[in-house]
Amino acid sequence: MTSPYIEQILKARVYEVAVESPLEEAPRLSRRLDNRILLKREDLQPVFSFKLRGAYNRIARLSDSAARRGVVCASAGNHAQGVALAARKRGITAVVVMPQTTPRIKLQAVMDLGGEVVLHGDDYDAACEHALQLARERNLVFVHPFDDPDVIAGQGTIAVELIRQTGGNLDALFVPVGGGGLIAGIAVYVKYLYPSIRIIGVEPEDAAGMYESLKAGRRVTLERVGIFADGVAVKRVGEETFELCRRHVDEIVLLDNDEICAAIQDVFEDTRSIVEPAGALAVAGLKKVVVREGWRGKRLAAITSGANINFDRLRHVAERADLGGEREALLAVTIPEHRGSFRHFCEVLGRRSITEFNYRYESEAAAQVFVSFGLAHGREEKDSVALALRAAGYSVTDMSDNEMAKLHVRYMVGGRARGIRDELLYRFEFPERPGALLKFLDAVGSRWNISLFHYRNQGADYGRVLAGIQVPPAERAEFLQHLNDLHYAFAEETGNPAYRMFLGA
Numbered sequence: 001m002t003s004p005y006i007e008q009i010l011k012a013r014v015y016e017v018a019v020e021s022p023l024e025e026a027p028r029l030s031r032r033l034d035n036r037i038l039l040k041r042e043d044l045q046p047v048f049s050f051k052l053r054g055a056y057n058r059i060a061r062l063s064d065s066a067a068r069r070g071v072v073c074a075s076a077g078n079h080a081q082g083v084a085l086a087a088r089k090r091g092i093t094a095v096v097v098m099p100q101t102t103p104r105i106k107l108q109a110v111m112d113l114g115g116e117v118v119l120h121g122d123d124y125d126a127a128c129e130h131a132l133q134l135a136r137e138r139n140l141v142f143v144h145p146f147d148d149p150d151v152i153a154g155q156g157t158i159a160v161e162l163i164r165q166t167g168g169n170l171d172a173l174f175v176p177v178g179g180g181g182l183i184a185g186i187a188v189y190v191k192y193l194y195p196s197i198r199i200i201g202v203e204p205e206d207a208a209g210m211y212e213s214l215k216a217g218r219r220v221t222l223e224r225v226g227i228f229a230d231g232v233a234v235k236r237v238g239e240e241t242f243e244l245c246r247r248h249v250d251e252i253v254l255l256d257n258d259e260i261c262a263a264i265q266d267v268f269e270d271t272r273s274i275v276e277p278a279g280a281l282a283v284a285g286l287k288k289v290v291v292r293e294g295w296r297g298k299r300l301a302a303i304t305s306g307a308n309i310n311f312d313r314l315r316h317v318a319e320r321a322d323l324g325g326e327r328e329a330l331l332a333v334t335i336p337e338h339r340g341s342f343r344h345f346c347e348v349l350g351r352r353s354i355t356e357f358n359y360r361y362e363s364e365a366a367a368q369v370f371v372s373f374g375l376a377h378g379r380e381e382k383d384s385v386a387l388a389l390r391a392a393g394y395s396v397t398d399m400s401d402n403e404m405a406k407l408h409v410r411y412m413v414g415g416r417a418r419g420i421r422d423e424l425l426y427r428f429e430f431p432e433r434p435g436a437l438l439k440f441l442d443a444v445g446s447r448w449n450i451s452l453f454h455y456r457n458q459g460a461d462y463g464r465v466l467a468g469i470q471v472p473p474a475e476r477a478e479f480l481q482h483l484n485d486l487h488y489a490f491a492e493e494t495g496n497p498a499y500r501m502f503l504g505a
Contacts, residue, residue, distance in 0.1 A: 009156035026270040043307035047081035055082030057154030072140040074131035077106025079145035084115030097131040146181030147238025156185030172198040176281035178232030180241025187248035202285030211252040231278030258324030265321040276309040329382040334395040359453040429489040
């Protein structure tokens with residue numbers, strides 16, 4: 001029997017505000033994965049998200065008497081913008097309840113569209129309860145972000161475009177999942193026409209509502225959800241969306257935040273656009289399944305669902321993208337504390353691209369070093385480096401998957417050294433190229449003991465190092481002459497109050 005959704009999707013009113021989003025090749029990702037990767041660019045909608053489709057279809061189909069009452073919704077941001085724009089188009093009022101954790105860029109966007117913003121709660125579910133209360137108190141029409149047939153049908157128009165753009169020539173389609181409205185609308189239409197196309201949903205590990213519900217055979221409520229991918233941070237999926245996903249979705253894949261960050265970088269490198277974490281979910285899931293299944297030569301599509309990301313969040317994304325893409329390794333290494341040991345350690349690492357070095361003298365016996373370096377060949381290369389370091393007599397602990405180490409400890413290595421003598425502190429700059437760090441250590445650290453070292457590759461033309469060096473007073477004139485002969489830019493920081501308060505003896 002034909003699903004009633006097919007007719008609803010084909011008759012959905014979305015193009016008075018939405019555009020048919022392009023389906024673009026991802027050439028770099030395609031070459032790397034040896035599959036043809038296509039991106040359905042919903043991040044290019046007028047509100048930078050697919051949510052406009054469902055929201056407008058719902059509001060456009062309201063009767064005149066219902067519309068005059070005004071509408072209310074709850075949203076982490078993207079549905080809110082869709083509702084605000086749709087309400088403005090129809091000339092009615094819109095009240096938008098948003099979690100207090102909503103990114104500022106999404107708050108401002110809703111206000112710019114004329115929506116009345118109410119901040120309530122720490123997550124979508126708390127905001128939703130308050131929106132329902134406002135609907136009762138103010139006699140407003142509640143516009144659900146996902147569990148509504150008109151909203152589902154509006155999102156399903158993406159599938160109509162996708163099938164037309166590909167002719168149905170797809171092996172698998174990857175879709176981000178929050179409450180389930182997007183994947184439900186897409187899956188019901190695609191499976192009706194092309195049941196052989198695999199529909200694969202993608203969720204964060206810390207917001208796996210649909211995954212857990214499908215596994216249990218019933219809707220479950222998560223105790224808490226992570227908010228990094230705030231666009232899909234939903235504790236309980238929709239009743240209608242759950243039923244549609246149970247019938248039409250082949251699989252749900254889970255991802256950690258580092259994998260999402262790596263996918264944001266992948267999308268940027270192919271499109272020069274920056275999607276939000278939820279917007280990169282489908283690409284991250286695609287990568288994971290390709291590796292898991294060993295796919296080659298497949299035609300695969302992913303929905304890039306939104307691009308509403310706060311600029312300051314890019315710091316975190318950039319830090320974690322290389323780890324998530326297995327392009328960087330983070331190791332903790334114990335080295336003996338004697339002159340030349342630091343340089344020898346770097347020799348064992350070889351001419352790899354060092355991305356960070358954290359070291360502080362601890363005692364005369366041994367020192368702990370945090371080092372991260374770029375990987376050209378993923379986990380295999382990381383394991384071979386660890387093996388080489390152990391063969392050279394070093395104790396090595398892989399911290400690449402240690403959340404506390406990645407989030408906090410790598411930035412906290414340091415402190416006051418016990419019994420340190422004759423330490424001077426300098427900032428250095430040197431041209432950033434392969435082998436530059438080892439050359440720097442050859443020049444600076446061959447005669448005097450390095451007692452503190454911090455370096456982080458920032459992707460600039462010049463590397464910046466903070467180094468503590470033990471120089472007896474009788475040798476300081478010679479040391480200064482040595483620095484001048486190196487022609488590195490440097491500045492002494494021994495008198496800096498930050499050094500005196502947190503790092504000095």
